[in-house]
Amino acid sequence: MISVSSISEFIYCPVKLYLKHFQENNIQTQEMIAGKIVQEMRRGFEEITKRNIWNIKDNIEIKEIYEVLFDEVPQFIENVSRKYSKMYEVDILNLNDLCNDLEEDFELESRFMALKIKEVLKNTNKRGMEITEMFFPQSLLHFPLKNEELNLSGKIDKIEIINGIYYPIDTRTAIPPGNGVWLADALQIAAYAVLIDYELNKEVLVGFVEYKKIGERRPVIINSILHNKLFNVLDSMNRMFERQEIPEFKLFKNKCQKCEYMEICEYRG
Ligand code: SF4
Structure with a gap:
């Protein structure tokens, strides 16, 4: 079964996915471990922030709100590390x-969140739970999705549910393009959208990619053009796995230089 996360690997270089799939030695690079660490820390940071919002009292200054929000974060980072x-x-x-x-990023994000919470406290009657829901809408986290007919499975970082509408959200640590999102990221969101439609019976019209490095959430409109692109890519991937043949691809030397399969890849540039 094709995993949604392998779509971006296929777009990066089909050979890389082929080697990963058919080679015994599954290479684990420092970058991959770093990716796991970032994901776990981000998840934990969000949980701590949500919990700490409950401890914010009325009439306190932005600095104190920040201190409440950021409490436990350095210790948590140390534990995960x-x-x-x-x-x-x-x-x-x-x-x-x-x-x-990460600690610097979290500190900045907590300060920014403190600023927003202060405004909410000053201008509304919202407290505790209501503030948490405002900044963290009801969501399904790390939600597994799988469909035999599509031969596709994946675990989406988050599905936010607002007024009954489902919004798939994928988090990225890479720098985004100048505008919009990378094609691979858009295709992965489209794949989750299709799985949500099939498995949860909820049509998805828009999803988001969260580029954490620049703190921006960018939309992906799920339209027929993106659907077609997705199904073309999935067809190529299925063919590659079934026939054990690498499809035609364009070689980019700069990609090879960063690739963990450089040592064993006969196609490297
Ligand atoms: S070394 Fe280059 S051609 Fe080979 S898998 Fe990596 S990116 Fe692809």
Whole structure:
């Protein structure tokens, strides 16, 4: 079964996905481990923020709101960092840099959130739960989706449900393009949209990619053009796996230089 996350790997380079699928040695790079760490820390940060919103009292200043929100975050980062340094062979200097960067990002995000919460407290009667719902709408987190007919499965980062409408949201740590989203990201959102339609019987007209590095959520309109592109890519992927043949592709040397299969790939540029 094709996993939604492998669509972006296929778009990056079909050979890479082919090697990953058919080679015994599944390579785990420092970048992949870093990706897992970022995902876990982001998830935890959101949970801590949601919980801490409940502890915000009336009539307190922005600085105090920030302190309440950010409480526990440094300790949480340290715990996750320690866990991963025991689980994997990680480069400690890189891990420390990653944790420092994340702590800076979380601190900034908490300060910004404190500013917004202060405005809500000042101008509305919303408190506790209502404020949490305002900033974190009802959602399904890391929700598994699977459809035999489509031969497709995946785990979506988040589905936000607002007034009964389902919005798939995928989080990315990469820098986005100048405008819109990368094609691979749009295709993955479209794939989740199709799965939500098939499995949850909810039509999805728009999804979002959250580019955390720049703190921006960008929309993806699910239209027939994107659907067609998605099904063409899925057809090519299915053919590649069934026939065990690599489809035609364009080689980009700069991609090869960053690729973990560089050492064993006979196509490398
Ligand atoms: S080395 Fe280049 S051609 Fe080979 S899998 Fe990686 S990106 Fe693709």
